[in-house]
Amino acid sequence: MARGDLEAVPGCTDLYYHDTGMYDVDGYGAVYIYDTDHPAVIDTGIGTNVELLIESIAEVGIEATELEYIIPTHIHLDHAGGAGFLTEAYPNATVLTHEIGVPHLIDPERLIAGTKAAVESQWEFYVDPKPVPEDRISGLEDGDEIDLGDRTLTAHEAPGHAPHQLVFEDTHDNAVFTADAAGIWVAPRNEVRETTPPSQFNLDACRRDISMIQSLNPDHLCFAHFGPREYDEALLSNYKRTLVEWVQAVREKRSKFDTDEEVIQYFIANTETVDVWGQRKTQAEVRLNTRGVLGYLDYMADQ
Template sequence: MAIGDSYPVDGCQDYYYLDTGMYDTERYGAVYIVDSERPAVIDTGIGTNYEFILEAMDGIGIAPEDLEIIAPTHVHLDHAGGAGYLAAECPNAEVYVHEIGAPHLVDPSRLIAGTKAAVEDQWEYYDEPKPVPEDRIVELSDGDTIDLGNRSLEVYHAPGHAPHQVIYYDPDAAAVATGDAAGIWVPQLETVRQTSPPANFDLEACLDDVETIRSLDPDTLLFGHFGPAPASDDLLDTYREVLSEWVAAVEEKRTELGDDEAVIEHFVETTEMAEVWGERKARAEERLNTRGVLGYLDAQS
């Protein structure tokens, strides 16, 4: 699979996924297209390469004016940065987003500032997000349902990764669009890795989100990073272990070194993901996730 390519999701009729080439990295950022009676796009990437989404839609047979639903799982810009661009190109689409995140898509100034602080020099990969007109926002809360015509998306609040995150469950497809609630699926390694960015990462809430997914008993998980994977209790258990062990490792290293920057550099220098994502992205990922855990540990003290 190459950047810009899209494929059907095995076992999920009318679902397709696209590699957006996020951070110039293959198999890192995914967007999902649902060819339903009311066509939908789940997550939107960072804005850069949003044209790939339009091209994939065209290949499926969805014209821009036919798209009705743009549904980011949360407003972090790697998931919602393309929402304004798609809304501008798709005049009949509404943007569905959790009520906490909705104001940040209408006025993304604080979102931009927060993202720059979080991703540091990775900001160069982003296109500055376009505001979404307020009258095209549909605010979501836990328990809502998005009507896709011949199917639906059930909305579940999943605030561990971010307070504005939701997951979407399609009972007809038995699939959950996880956002970042189940971690990062690495298809090259067939395993999951942690995601714990600043400033709202909360371990206990993340573990609760895993249990929310488990309770839905899906057949397929649609990861924002990256791609579909068969769902199983083993996979969810693995993520619980990965996340808990990751937080424990950062806490132990902080106790050992006594200096947060040294802790960050330790994990940056010892990353095992350079051969998968490339050295720059792998190191940036470790830095981001370590900083998020350190912030969480500060909040617990």
């Protein structure tokens, strides 16, 4: 997949995924498009290249007046940054997201500030999100269902990555949209990499979220980063271990270095994904994830 590409999700019906090309990394951001009786998109990208997403929605055969739902899995801007732009392009669509996130998409000022603090120099790849009109957005809770016509999407809270995160279960094709609860799928290595950004990462909650996805026993995992793949329970079990080992590695290095910045620089210097994502994105990702764990360790020390 490359920026702007559109493909059908293997093994699923009337479901497609679009590559947003975020951070100038092919495949990094997947938006899923349902061409069902009640059409929907799951996630929106960061708002850049939104015109390419609109082209993909049209290519699927969905008219501007027909799209009914815009569904960010959570309000981190790499998932929800395009929501306001899409409400302008699709006048009959309703934005559905976790109820915690609704006020922040209506008035994104704090969301913008928090994102800038978290992503640092990566902000250059973003655009300021447009507010979602208050009468065009509704909140979801755990267990809520979205009627797409021939199937429903069931929302499952997954707060380990962020308290406003939802995983969605497709009851027709037995697919699960993992948001960031199952990590970042790295196809060339057949592995899942950690995503532990500041400031709300929680290890125990993340492990519970993974167990929840395993309990759904899906046939397909629709990753928000790098697209869909067949379900593999062992892959998710390995990701649980990856998270534990990652947190332990950061804890250990923190005990050996004088400053947190030295810890961050150590992991940047020893990362192994430069050949997959490129040097700049890899280093930025490692920095973000290390800072998230350091914040989590501070939080746990205060408990």
